[in-house]
Amino acid sequence: MSRPVSPLRQAALADLDGLRHRHPDAFRTPLRQRLALTGILAAIVGLAVFGMVRLDFSLWRILAGLHRLGEFGVMMLPPSAGGQFALFLKALGETLAIAFLGTLTAALFAFPVAFLAARNAAPNPFVRFTAKRGFDVIRSVDMLIWALIWINVVGLGPFAGALAIACSDFGALGKLFAEAIETADRKPQEGVTAAGGSALHRLRFGLLPGVLPVLASQVLYFFESNTRSATIIGIVGAGGIGQYLTELIRVLELRQVAFLVLMILATVAAIDWVSGRLRRAIIGPAAH
Known part of the structure; x- marks a missing residue:
């Protein structure tokens, strides 16, 4: 069962909807800004992938070496x-x-x-x-x-x-x-x-x-x-x-x-x- 919305909250939401209707540009992210953000994120992901390829990053090698790490852990005890x-x-x-x-x-x-x-x-x-x-x-x-x-x-x-x-x-x-x-x-x-x-x-x-x-x-x-x-x-x-x-x-x-x-x-x-x-x-x- 949903909780009832207080009158104060209803008034705030109505006022916000009115502001969006009267000033749509203020609530819309410019296309240039969205493209710039997308480009930055794509560049970060691309650099990360390029770095992992160049550094020969391999999740399989990590998983294959976990048993050796476990052996070291046992050798440390006590x-x-x-x-x-x-x-x-x-x-x-x-x-x-x-x-x-x-x-x-x-x-x-x-x-x-x-x-x-x-x-x-x-x-x-x-x-x-x-x-x-x-x-x-x-x-x-x-x-x-x-x-x-x-x-x-x-x-x-x-x-x-x-x-x-x-x-x-x-x-x-x-x-x-x-x-x-x-x-x-x-x-x-x-x-x-x-x-x-x-x-x-x-x-x-x-x-x-x-x-x-x-x-x-x-x-x-x-x-x-x-x-x-x-x-x-x-x-x-x-x-x-x-x-x-x-x-x-x-x-x-x-x-x-x-x-x-x-x-x-x-x-x-x-x-x-x-x-x-x-x-x-x-x-x-x-x-x-």
């Missing part, structure tokens, strides 16, 4: 440290140190440069263009590539890993910092200027108090993400637990691999919980 728990724990601490120092270094260097890229902080367009394109160039290089570069410069070890994270995050954090500065509330800045403050006073007392919580939240999120990234770059020799992970996978010590994966998952979950609480404490629950 997870075991193999008497190397203390060594693994030390490597995990090294991974956390790489992520922390890399993120902190990137944030400290990106913070002042971001003001040069923000329109409301740097009036010179040449300076803004140079700073923004610099951020784009640096963040266009993947963290793994930075790790390989720094390994060849300073050698194997966690120092190269921290430098790789710092370089990669410098570009990303710089861009985010600059956008946060540009979109900051202008009223406090106008108040400082109206009170006779200089441009430096406007930035210090009108801009910074509003953007610092947002910047701190972004840094916390990047630290959480870099904990996972530090594991990946450890695989290429940049220190941390990833180095043990790749060696154990190579020799098929999968029970120890499973133990390392569980350690990483537990650590990331703990950092995510702590980071989430800190972000809520800094910028308030409304932002989440």
Whole structure:
């Protein structure tokens, strides 16, 4: 049995029908727009099909290899440290140190440069263009590539890993910092200027108090993400637990691999919980 339609809803539907009758063009999608949307969707599907053909994508090969994946899963049970728990724990601490120092270094260097890229902080367009394109160039290089570069410069070890994270995050954090500065509330800045403050006073007392919580939240999120990234770059020799992970996978010590994966998952979950609480404490629950 259908529910009765309320008089208010009936009036709204009647008014909508009247608007459609009086202004049909406003409710009709133009032919050019429909053709453009169809063309975009067709191009996306065409590129996807072309990519799968070029990359020799085969669903059959995936299904045929599932039994091998199942064998690996069985070989991982039960997870075991193999008497190397203390060594693994030390490597995990090294991974956390790489992520922390890399993120902190990137944030400290990106913070002042971001003001040069923000329109409301740097009036010179040449300076803004140079700073923004610099951020784009640096963040266009993947963290793994930075790790390989720094390994060849300073050698194997966690120092190269921290430098790789710092370089990669410098570009990303710089861009985010600059956008946060540009979109900051202008009223406090106008108040400082109206009170006779200089441009430096406007930035210090009108801009910074509003953007610092947002910047701190972004840094916390990047630290959480870099904990996972530090594991990946450890695989290429940049220190941390990833180095043990790749060696154990190579020799098929999968029970120890499973133990390392569980350690990483537990650590990331703990950092995510702590980071989430800190972000809520800094910028308030409304932002989440």
